[in-house]
Amino acid sequence: MSAGNNPLWTLVSTFALMSLFAVGGANAAIPEIQRIAVDVHHWMNAKQFADVYALSQLSPGPNVLIVTLIGYTVAGVVGAFAATFAMCVPTAVLAYYVSGFLSQRRTARWPAIIQAALVPLSIGLMGASALILVQTTDRSVVAALITAMAAVLSFATRLNPLWMFVAGGIIGFTGLV
Amino acid sequence: MPALFLAFARMSLAGYGGVLPFARRGIVEQHRWMTADEFNETFALCHFLPGPNIVNFSMVFGARLRGIVGGIAAFAGLLLPPMLVMMVLAALYAHFGEVEALRRVLAGVACAAVGLLIATVLRMMTPLFKRRDVAGFVMLLVVLAAIGIARWPLAAVLLVAIPISLALTLFVQRKDAA
Numbered sequence: 516m517s518a519g520n521n522p523l524w525t526l527v528s529t530f531a532l533m534s535l536f537a538v539g540g541a542n543a544a545i546p547e548i549q550r551i552a553v554d555v556h557h558w559m560n561a562k563q564f565a566d567v568y569a570l571s572q573l574s575p576g577p578n579v580l581i582v583t584l585i586g587y588t589v590a591g592v593v594g595a596f597a598a599t600f601a602m603c604v605p606t607a608v609l610a611y612y613v614s615g616f617l618s619q620r621r622t623a624r625w626p627a628i629i630q631a632a633l634v635p636l637s638i639g640l641m642g643a644s645a646l647i648l649v650q651t652t653d654r655s656v657v658a659a660l661i662t663a664m665a666a667v668l669s670f671a672t673r674l675n676p677l678w679m680f681v682a683g684g685i686i687g688f689t690g691l692v
Numbered sequence: 693m694p695a696l697f698l699a700f701a702r703m704s705l706a707g708y709g710g711v712l713p714f715a716r717r718g719i720v721e722q723h724r725w726m727t728a729d730e731f732n733e734t735f736a737l738c739h740f741l742p743g744p745n746i747v748n749f750s751m752v753f754g755a756r757l758r759g760i761v762g763g764i765a766a767f768a769g770l771l772l773p774p775m776l777v778m779m780v781l782a783a784l785y786a787h788f789g790e791v792e793a794l795r796r797v798l799a800g801v802a803c804a805a806v807g808l809l810i811a812t813v814l815r816m817m818t819p820l821f822k823r824r825d826v827a828g829f830v831m832l833l834v835v836l837a838a839i840g841i842a843r844w845p846l847a848a849v850l851l852v853a854i855p856i857s858l859a860l861t862l863f864v865q866r867k868d869a870a
Contacts, residue, residue, distance in 0.1 A: 614738075665806075
């Protein structure tokens with residue numbers, strides 16, 4: 516953060532812009548959020564970012580609320596509100612107008628084509644999220660095993676994710692990670 | 693209006709690891725505000741727009757039911773209660789984040805959370821794999837490398853990748869139709 520720059524304004528402008536590019540939702544925006552929070556503004560280090568990601572997954576509500584945590588870290592309660600609304604309001608307003616526009620005229624072809632074109636991009640972005648987080652979290656064999664087990668269990672079963680967090684937390688507590 | 697706020701607040705707080713299934717149950721089955729088809733159609737629209745899907749959905753859904761005020765009520769119901777939970781967690785983390793035991797627990801949770809993310813990516817890739825969508829896979833890998841390895845800014849990458857992906861999609865559809 517450069518001196519003289521208002522951190523609140525940085526939060527609002529950063530997340531408002533990101534909101535319009537967050538194709539595929541919050542998990543696809545993780546690399547960009549990490550790049551800005553860790554590399555560009557040094558609001559936190561990579562380890563703290565991984566902690567913040569874990570916290571955001573541990574608590575209820577939409578995944579996008581990771582920006583609430585980042586806003587809080589930067590500028591307290593005001594920062595939390597500023598970051599969250601900057602990330603959510605522009606796209607909600609856009610959605611409101613586009614849905615009004617589309618319900619007036621039945622052009623059902625274009626949304627389907629745009630969606631088909633965007634799906635591979637959002638998967639690529641989420642893959643990048645996983646890649647970036649793994650580099651911070653999985654620094655030991657046990658850590659990599661926890662990640663692999665959670666991935667397999669979640670892919671192959673309908674087990675509640677809470678159990679995997681509990682298991683990960685317990686193994687972490689024992690100091691093996 | 694208070695009903696919309698409360699319904700979205702309840703779905704959001706129950707929505708652990710994704711609010712969508714809870715939103716579907718609440719809106720279609722419990723309150724019967726929409727049929728399953730209407731729900732899918734509205735959600736598909738919010739999925740192709742940028743930003744957090746479920747947040748877009750709350751706005752569009754509330755507005756369809758009760759106009760702009762309804763949209764704001766649903767939006768606020770979805771976001772405010774979990775934001776409060778989040779801020780309590782953030783305050784706790786600010787105070788105790790350096791405690792060694794908590795650091796270890798969070799490190800373990802983070803490993804599991806990344807595993808879940810990998811599973812989501814794999815699950816989303818399955819349809820591309822079944823369709824043998826080569827163009828889709830190439831775009832996926834290019835974006836993954838540009839963002840995940842080269843660490844280029846999101847906006848720059850997408851401004852190039854979206855037109856290319858759109859052109860490829862149109863080209864493949866034309867070829868399939870011909």
